[in-house]
Structure formats: C-alpha cells, structure tokens
Amino acid sequence: MGIKRFHYARDVEEALSLLAAYEGRGALLAGGVDLARGLAPEVEGLIDVTTAGLAGISADGGGLRVGATTTLEAIRRSQEAQGYLGGFLAKVMGHVATLPLRNMATLGGAVVSAHPWADIPTALVALGAEAVWQNEELTEKASVEELYRRPFRAIFRRALLTEVRFPAWDGAFAFEKVARNAGDIALINCACGLGLDGEGKIAWARVAIGATPHRAKRLTAVEDFLTDEAPSEELWAEAAHKMKTEVEVGDDMRASAEWRRSAAAAIVRRALDRAAKGVTGDA
Template identity: 60%
Template sequence: MRLKIKRFHYARDVEEALSLLSAYRGRGAILAGGLDLARSFNPKLEGLIDISGLGLSYVHEQDGGLRIGATTTLTEVLESRAAREYLGGFLAEVVGQVANPPLRNQATFGGAVASAHPWADLPTALVAVGAEVRWVDQEGEHRARVEELWQGEFRRLLSSAVITEIFLPPWEGAFAFGKLSRNVGDIALLNCACGLGIEDGKVAWARVALGATPRRGRRLLWLEDLLTGEAPGEELWQVVREQVEANVEVGADRRASAAWRRAAAGPLLARTLARAAEKATARQR
C-alpha cells in the first residue's frame, strides 16, 4: 500500500489535534503507535496528526485503580511499577502476552482501545475489569465503559475524537488471564479474563470475559451467575468445563474451527478461574 500523506502534524494539545482532525474531514488520522495505520492503511488519508507530544504517556495509581494515558506504550505499561502491582500483576500478565517486544514498544494502550480488534487480548481483559475510556471530541469530554463503547458505533465515534485515558477500577478479589495461540507472539485463538471475589470460601462475585471467539471479548453473564455463591474447587471447575462446552457461543474463522473453540473454551476458562480463585484466596489471607 502506498502512502499518499501530504502533511504530518505534531499536535501541541488535544484541541489542536481535534481541530486538525476536523479540518481533514475524514482524510486525516490520529497517529500514536501507528501499527494499525500500517497494517490496514486507508489510501484516502492525506494527513497524520501525531499525538505523542500531548503528555498522554503515563501510568498512575488512583485509589487502587489505574489511570493509563492513551499514548503509553505497552512496554511502558509493563515497565511501570503501578501497572505491575495492579490486581496482583494481572495487567502485566495480559500485556506480556500481547505480540512481541518490538511491537509492544510501538503499540499504545489507547490504540488498543481504539482498534479493539476482536482477536486482541487487551479488550478481553478490559471488559472483564470494567475499564472506562475517556475521550475528547468537539463537543467536550466523554467517558464510557469499554463494554458499552464497543457495543455501539465506536469506530465512527472515535474517528473524530482523541482518546486521552483509560481507567481501570480497583477490585477486591483477583483476576487471571488465559490465552491459547499457535505460537508466542501470535494473536489468540481464544482468550479469557476471569475475576473472582471470594468471601467465606464462596464466590462473592465473578467477572468472566471470553474473547477471540472469534468475536471481541465479552462477558459471560450466565457463567458469572453460575459461579456466584459456589465454593471454588475442582468440582466447580468441572461444572464450568461442562457448562461452557454446552452453552458457549463460538464461531469459526480461518485460524480455528467452532468445534475446537467449543471444546477448548471450557478448559481455558476453568483453569483461568482456578488461578484467579487461588490468587483471590491468597489475597484474602
């Protein structure tokens, strides 16, 4: 694909980025890590607006939650102490499995939210923890849970906006992430993020998201209901295996068949839940 870029802008602030974006009327794009621009380049693009100078590369802890600036690279997230400590290392566990180091040096957290590829790992994790996206457009500042955002026409919405921050809320329990892929650095054939709160030896709450099904990660509310109030343990995980194989909604793409996804989803979820339960129980102690 040939670039027809005529102008390259370093935006000085969000307002400038937005006004430039607006002036291009669809022929301009925000550039952060640039991976998706390079992967599926829009030949109509004439201008690129670099937002790396907006001061949006940071990771801050806030009341047990995490504020991550949109242009923070995945490597910066991995290297940040706050991110490594968030939910007992859950975020680092996820990010460490995304692609490979050179790509993580380039990919940004905001970019992952904006592209929200169905096969990607971060969306599944962000849905599970109930992350919130904050963005600015001509009408002002907005925020929404990723789940809600991705259910709507988010690409159209974000095409005239600048994502500024992603907020990951605090949780009392623990989360674990599971992924099946063909090799290291590959996208997921199936991934999941599972969070559990354990009180008095029972599941007090559950947050379970399954992704790359091949659809984007979404919560399995029925499974969360099934888990709540039950005692974590091999017996429960066996129920999870069986119920998931019987009820999960999966499809086929060129990477994996629906039959395999159906068979593998149960074990993947059961193991990831078991790890989450172990961590949650340990945290409780």
C-alpha cells in the same frame, strides 16, 4: 492519494481540531502498528498524538489510570501496573505481540482498534475498565464493554481516546490464551476474575472471552452461575461446561468453532482456578 501532511499535536485540542479539519481524511497516529497494517486509502494527513501529553500511568486508589498513548511495554514494566491486581494487567501485556511491537503499540490504540482477536480488549472487558474520550464538544466515558456495544468506530472518527481507568477489585484475575506460536494473536483467549466473601464463597465473578473469533464479551450467565458458590475444582468444571453451552463461537482460517468451544471451556476453567488461587502469573 497517500499521505500529504504529518502533524505533531501539541495537545488534545489541537489533535481534535486537526482531525475535524481533515473531514475524514485524517488519521490519528500513536504507535502506528495498525496504521502500518492497513492505512485507509483516503487518508491524507497523519496527526501524531504521542506529543499530546497522554502517556502516563498512575495509581488511583486501588485502581489504575493509564494514558492513551502509554505503550504496552511501558505498562508491562511500570511499578504502578505491577502493583495493580498483583500485576495482572502488566502480565497480560507480556502476552501481546513481541517486544518491538509492544514498544510501539499503545493502550489507546488497542482499545480503539478493538481487534476481535486481540488480548487487551478481553482483559479490559473483564476488568470493567472505563474508556475516557474527548471530542470537540465534550468529554465522555463508558466502560470498554459498553463502548464496544456502541458504534465506536464512528465515535473515534472525531474523538480522541485520552485515558483508560481501571477500577479497584477485591479479588484476583487470571488471563489465558492459546496461540500458534510466540508473539501470535490468540486463537482464543479469556480473562477471569473472582472475589470471595467472608464465608469463602464467590462474591463476584467476571468472565470475558475473546478471539471466539468475535470481539471480547462477558459471559454473565457463567458469572451468575459462579456467584455465591464455593470455589472448587468441580465448580470450575461445571462453569467450563456452562461456558461450552453459552459461548458464541465461529470459524475462521485459524481455528474452527468446534475447537474454540472446547478450548474456551478449558481455558476458562484454568483461569478461574488460577484466579481463585490468587495466582495471576504464568503459573
């Protein structure tokens, strides 16, 4: 009953072997935010992975690599993240929780916890970010979007997320969120990205919506609708309308499906407009 032992993992291998040894009664600890919210009663051992050398941010061509135990605040402040996509990812971090929590919470934790209401998965799905994880036998990787289609909770019972890789994009992204107050989780959120071709038409579009209240998803129908079109206010309005018909929304105690449908359309239109203007801030 309750925590009996606490370990500092010196590296990934040690973390993994400890995790395996606990046979389901161990838990990895990074920021500890989610563990503090609700630790499974069967957990007897905590394995601190912040000592495993997984924190760090580095530019990777036009992309970015972020170690799993990098805190959200470290990303928000990092030069490398601010240089990636006009600081899009860094700014998303500013939407998440409060400073004290951002100083604890890690990117890896956000990916693995994958809360349906969370902001980071929405941004990561839109960005086509790739998760890299390791278990005792091998290293695997998949896009975050793909990962969420797999039984990822089972995967991470015996694996450790080590890194998230962000690809280079020729274009811009924008993030939008509606919450009740500062530091709150989203009632709905979205991340949209656009790139233009030589003729000023939309070469690619990425549209992800989260907190619907389901986990972040891309809306490829909206993306396809936008591709090859010329950016305009009217196009965003039409995309928003498409959004309204395509998006799967539901009720929870925070908001109704009906409101989410309207709000989803509104924030997607805004995000597309801002992305098109190359504006990635709070403008």
